[in-house]
Amino acid sequence: MQLLNKHPESLLDVKMHYCPGCGHGIIHRLVAEVMDELGIRERTVGVAPVGCAVFADTYFNCDMIQGPHGRGPAEASGIKRAKPETIVFSYQGDGDLASIGMGEIVHTAIRSENITVIFVNNAIYGMTGGQMAPTTLIGQKATTCVDGRTAKQAGYPIKMSEMLATIDGATYIERTTVHTNVGVIKTKAAIKKAFQNQIDGKGFSLVEILSMCPTNWGTRLDNPSEATKFVAEGMLPVFPLGVYKDACAADKK
Amino acid sequence: MAEKKLMKGNEALAEGAIRAGCRFFAGYPITPQNEVPEYMSWRLPQVGGAFLQSESEVAAINTVYGAAATGVRCMTSSSSPGMSLKQEGISYAAGADLPIFIGNVMRGGPGLGNIAGAQGDYWQATRGGGHGDYRTFVMAPNCVTELANFPAKCYEVAFKYRIPSMVLADGILGQMMEPVEFTAPEVDVKTLVEPEWALGVNKGRAKRIVKSYDLKEGGVEIMVNERVKRYNAIEQNEVLFEEKMIEDAEIVMVAYGISSRVCMAALKQAREKGLKVGLLRPITLWPFPKARLVELSKRVKNFLVVEMSLGQMVEDVALAINGRSNVYLHAKPGASVITADEVCKTMDQILKKEAKEYAAAK
Amino acid sequence: MPKMEVDVDKCKGCYLCIQVCPKKCIEKSDKFSKTGYYPAKDSKEGCCIACLACAHICPDLAIKVYK
Numbered sequence: 001m002q003l004l005n006k007h008p009e010s011l012l013d014v015k016m017h018y019c020p021g022c023g024h025g026i027i028h029r030l031v032a033e034v035m036d037e038l039g040i041r042e043r044t045v046g047v048a049p050v051g052c053a054v055f056a057d058t059y060f061n062c063d064m065i066q067g068p069h070g071r072g073p074a075e076a077s078g079i080k081r082a083k084p085e086t087i088v089f090s091y092q093g094d095g096d097l098a099s100i101g102m103g104e105i106v107h108t109a110i111r112s113e114n115i116t117v118i119f120v121n122n123a124i125y126g127m128t129g130g131q132m133a134p135t136t137l138i139g140q141k142a143t144t145c146v147d148g149r150t151a152k153q154a155g156y157p158i159k160m161s162e163m164l165a166t167i168d169g170a171t172y173i174e175r176t177t178v179h180t181n182v183g184v185i186k187t188k189a190a191i192k193k194a195f196q197n198q199i200d201g202k203g204f205s206l207v208e209i210l211s212m213c214p215t216n217w218g219t220r221l222d223n224p225s226e227a228t229k230f231v232a233e234g235m236l237p238v239f240p241l242g243v244y245k246d247a248c249a250a251d252k253k
Numbered sequence: 254m255a256e257k258k259l260m261k262g263n264e265a266l267a268e269g270a271i272r273a274g275c276r277f278f279a280g281y282p283i284t285p286q287n288e289v290p291e292y293m294s295w296r297l298p299q300v301g302g303a304f305l306q307s308e309s310e311v312a313a314i315n316t317v318y319g320a321a322a323t324g325v326r327c328m329t330s331s332s333s334p335g336m337s338l339k340q341e342g343i344s345y346a347a348g349a350d351l352p353i354f355i356g357n358v359m360r361g362g363p364g365l366g367n368i369a370g371a372q373g374d375y376w377q378a379t380r381g382g383g384h385g386d387y388r389t390f391v392m393a394p395n396c397v398t399e400l401a402n403f404p405a406k407c408y409e410v411a412f413k414y415r416i417p418s419m420v421l422a423d424g425i426l427g428q429m430m431e432p433v434e435f436t437a438p439e440v441d442v443k444t445l446v447e448p449e450w451a452l453g454v455n456k457g458r459a460k461r462i463v464k465s466y467d468l469k470e471g472g473v474e475i476m477v478n479e480r481v482k483r484y485n486a487i488e489q490n491e492v493l494f495e496e497k498m499i500e501d502a503e504i505v506m507v508a509y510g511i512s513s514r515v516c517m518a519a520l521k522q523a524r525e526k527g528l529k530v531g532l533l534r535p536i537t538l539w540p541f542p543k544a545r546l547v548e549l550s551k552r553v554k555n556f557l558v559v560e561m562s563l564g565q566m567v568e569d570v571a572l573a574i575n576g577r578s579n580v581y582l583h584a585k586p587g588a589s590v591i592t593a594d595e596v597c598k599t600m601d602q603i604l605k606k607e608a609k610e611y612a613a614a615k
Numbered sequence: 616m617p618k619m620e621v622d623v624d625k626c627k628g629c630y631l632c633i634q635v636c637p638k639k640c641i642e643k644s645d646k647f648s649k650t651g652y653y654p655a656k657d658s659k660e661g662c663c664i665a666c667l668a669c670a671h672i673c674p675d676l677a678i679k680v681y682k
Contacts, residue, residue, distance in 0.1 A: 001618075001681040005670040018674060020652070021629035025674025050365065066365065068334065070309065100281070100309035128282040131291070132306055143287070144294040144306045154306070181635045181668040214629075222653075224631045 010035035010044075010061050017055055020221045023211025024053055026178045027120060030188045031089070032060065034195055044087045045079050047072040051093035052126040070101025073108035076115045087198055089116040095125045098134040098158050105164070105206075112169030112203035116194045119160065119206055122213040123235060130216035134158045137234055142216075157238055161208045165244035171203035173245040177210040179231035183241075210235050257432040263288035265401035265433050266356050266420060267296065270328045273405040274440035275354065276302035277327035279316035281309055281335060284368040285424035286358035289330040310335035314342030314353075321351040322463040324451025326408055326442070330356035332424070333374050334365065336382070343417055344383030348465025350450070350480070352411030354404060355389075355419045358427040361588030369588035370424030372510060375565035378421050379539040386477045388484045390418040390491070391538040393509040397431035399536075405437030410491055412448070414483045421538060423561070424588070425511045493536035494545060498524065502531030504600050505549060507570050508559040509535050516559050518593035523600055530600055538566070546573035555603050557581045558611070559596055561588065567611055576615035581608055617665035617682040619658040625677035628652035632669035632678060638662050641669065 007013055011032035018024045035041045041062050048056040050069035057064035067075045072090035080088045097105050097119050108115065124142055125131040132142040132149055135157045139148040149157075161175040174190045177183035187209055194205035212219075212227040219226035260268070267289050270278075278297055280290040290306060297304045307313035313329045320327040331339060336357045346353045359374045361367035376382075378391045390410045394400045400422060407418035447453075452461055467473050497520060499505060508516040513534040523530045533549065535542050550556070556578055558567040564584040571580045583599045585591050602608035619640065621632075626648065632655050633641045640662035641655050648654050654677075665682040 004665060004667060004680045004682055005678070007676055011676070013676075015625060016675060020627035020674075021631060022674055025676070026672065029674075029676055054365070068365075095282070100311075102308060125282050128284055128287050131282040131287065134308070143291045144282070144304075146295050178672075181671045184671040222628055222630060224629055224634050228631075228634065 008032035008036045010041045012059055012061050014059065016059055018052060019215045021212055021214045021224045021227055022052070023122065023178045023209070024120060026184055027118065027187070027209055027211065028056065028059055030184070030191050031091070031118060033188065034192045035062070037192065038195055038199065040087045040195065040199065043085060044089065047075050047079070047088070047090040049092045049096040050127070051096050053091055053093060053120065054127065056091050070096050070099070071104055072096065072101065073104040073113070073115070073117065077108055077111070077113045080113060080115050087116070087195065089118060089195070091118045092120065093126065094121045094123065094133045094135045098160050106167070109164050109167045109170045109204045109206070112171065114198055114201055114203055116198050117206040118191065119208045120211050121160070121208055121239065122211040123157070124213050124216045126213050126216055135239070137238055140234070159239060161206070161244045164206060169204055170206070170245050171247055172197050172205040173208070174243045175208040175210070175239060175241050177231060177236070177241060179210065179212060179228040208239070210239055257434050259430055260397055260401070260433045261288055261430050262397045262400050262422065262427040263358065264292045265397045266330070266404065266422065266427070267292040269401035269435070269437070270354060270404040271296060271300060271302070272435060272439045273408045273437060274326040274442050274445060275328045275404070276300065276442060277317070277320045277325050278302070278329065279305040279307045279313040279320070280330050281307050281313050283310070283332045283335045285360055285370065285427050286330050286332045286356065288427070289356060289358070310338035311342065314339040317353050318342055318346050318349070318351060321346065321353045322349070322452045324448045324453070326354070326445070328354045328356065330358065332358045332360045333362045336374060336377060340377070340383035343389065344381070344385050344387060345465050346417045347383070347387035347389065348385065348476070349463050350415035351417070351463065352408070352415055353417045354407050354411060355417065357419060357421050359421065359423040361586070367588050368424065370426065370511060370561070371586070371588040372423055372512060372561040373563070373565070373586060374421065375538065375560070375562060378419055379541070379569070387480065388416065388539055390414070390416050390487060391421050392419070392493070392536060393421045393538050394426060395510050395513045395534065397426065397429060398433050400426060401433045401435055402437040405440070410487065414487055416483065416487070421510065423511050488540040491537060492540045492542050492544070494542040495534040495536060497532040499531040499533065499549070501529050502553060503529045504531070504555040504557055504603055505553050506530065506532045506557045506559055506596070507535070507566070508532065509538060509566065512559045512561055512591060515591050515593055516596060519596035519600070522593055522597050528600060528604065535566070541569050541573070543573040546570060550574040550577040553578055554614070555579045555581065557583060557596070557600060557603060559583045559591060561591060562586050564611065571612040574612070576612070579610045579614045580612040582611040616661060617663040617680065619663050619669055620679045620681070621655045621657055622677045622679070623648045623654040624650065625675045626652060626654035627675055628654055629674065630655060631672045631674070635668040635672050637666060637668060638664055
């Protein structure tokens with residue numbers, strides 16, 4: 001009998017703190033598997049955000065930095081420019097990347113910084129207890145919009161992949177999901193491409209991954225179909241999956 | 254008798270601000286103050302006010318800078334790392350003479366630190382934190398009722414002297430639940446007179462500018478010196494502190510906020526053992542009760558500063574006492590809680606002359 | 616005969632594996648683990664086809680699939 005799915009070396013064999021059914025654990029594993037398959041673990045430096053994934057610095061088996069909320073892309077730029085031989089990834093949630101970090105992610109894409117960004121979009125603030133996120137859906141309830149988000153009060157959920165794709169410096173932008181097995185497989189392929197681009201020096205790559213947050217969505221932790229249904233029926237129509245940008249640095253003037 | 258309501262500290266702060274006339278709030282989630290923006294998000298619309306969850310603490314302070322310029326009573330809140338982000342905006346508000354109200358529910362720092370209550374932002378709050386020559390009116394509550402009632406005083410001082418004002422609380426006070434009595438009179442915002450500097454519809458009057466710059470030579474010096482006159486008036490008129498069992502005290506504990514609660518327990522414990530100790534609790538941290546400390550230091554031989562930091566307020570205490578008495582420090586940074594037992598033990602050592610001074614009497 | 620095994624120390628009882636298993640090989644345990652969850656159970660005898668769907672979706676690396 002052969003074990004088909006070995007524990008990736010790029011992820012430490014420790015229990016992760018994420019809630020039952022949270023997408024972070026899946027995505028951590030995928031990033032680690034890709035790091036293993038590309039053989040980059042020993043030269044990778046990861047940037048952990050502020051948010052539920054703040055503890056990513058203890059989970060990945062490579063050098064990690066944890067810094068201020070939203071500033072991951074700036075930190076990653078500093079690491080990459082100071083040590084171009086490293087592979088650098090910034091792992092961020094929707095508050096970190098699309099709220100306070102909006103300036104940093106846009107400018108890191110503008111500069112076509114040769115880094116990989118893993119953007120976990122679960123349309124809510126997790127770590128701080130369920131406040132509205134920039135990607136919270138219209139009508140979705142959160143602790144700072146208890147009757148549901150309205151466009152009048154808080155505008156519309158931001159489509160980061162679409163927006164970043166308009167930036168000339170962005171090389172590769174794809175949106176995937178981890179609420180289904182097939183989604184997980186496609187997410188891994190996208191993450192692999194995003195890291196391969198960096199290895200090949202092709203510029204800024206970002207994968208936006210739709211993810212579950214049963215705790216703050218108020219869906220049952222022992223019945224994952226409620227959360228996966230929210231992704232399928234609520235999030236997918238607003239955040240369609242697909243490749244939004246795929247260009248090579250060599251083609252850029 | 255006024256009605257008492259069981260409330261969480263953060264919510265009492267928000268409700269207290271609203272009762273004091275706050276009609277605009279902008280803020281961002283950060284533990285341990287999330288209940289402030291959450292409460293504001295549904296309560297402000299109820300009283301005809303407006304709430305905004307800003308994209309960051311930087312955006313929030315600048316949004317409040319804008320709202321305050323229209324003369325509206327507004328507020329932003331955060332916790333330590335978020336307060337660091339706000340420093341530029343606070344400096345601008347001070348330089349533009351805007352009465353903004355800020356709530357800081359301190360947590361362990363520096364950096365990300367932890368999410369538990371601490372007192373590590375004293376310097377940041379009282380020394381500016383932001384750049385340039387300015388002051389902020391800072392009040393330190395030590396119970397949920399004070400969290401509920403201090404906003405009224407903060408708005409009063411802020412608008413009277415055109416200065417940013419702050420309630421400096423910590424994660425323990427913010428999260429604890431106590432019976433609250435709203436004693437500060439509720440403000441009817443319809444009776445508030447729009448300040449003569451407020452921006453808005455300029456029909457029928459000369460234009461107004463809200464700004465903090467003056468590039469002419471000597472311009473900023475003039476602006477700051479005019480402010481200093483107001484700061485001196487605040488130091489004359491607005492100092493607040495509380496004293497317990499000072500009269501015959503051989504050691505006076507000096508503590509604010511949650512540490513003062515620990516010291517009250519230590520006071521009781523020590524007095525039961527026959528030790529002559531007392532407590533001075535600064536309520537305004539700026540203006541600091543310097544004059545009172547100067548007076549006390551003529552008679553009291555020992556001061557013990559107790560704070561959940563590496564020792565920040567102790568500098569102000571030592572400065573005021575200026576070598577007339579011994580100053581001792583019992584400090585724990587990083588949100589580690591100080592116990593009454595520990596404080597009593599330190600006071601024991603002081604009386605036995607076994608404790609090391611922070612600053613010895615000359 | 617392929618099989619899937621659950622590490623009950625790691626399983627948080629989220630049951631995403633049960634949801635994705637195409638052959639309905641996985642059930643909830645009725646005994647709670649020392650971490651307080653009712654974990655998923657190892658695949659039913661002779662059921663598993665080693666498609667790895669459960670291993671792909673498990674957020675806690677609690678699943679091992681053998682062939």
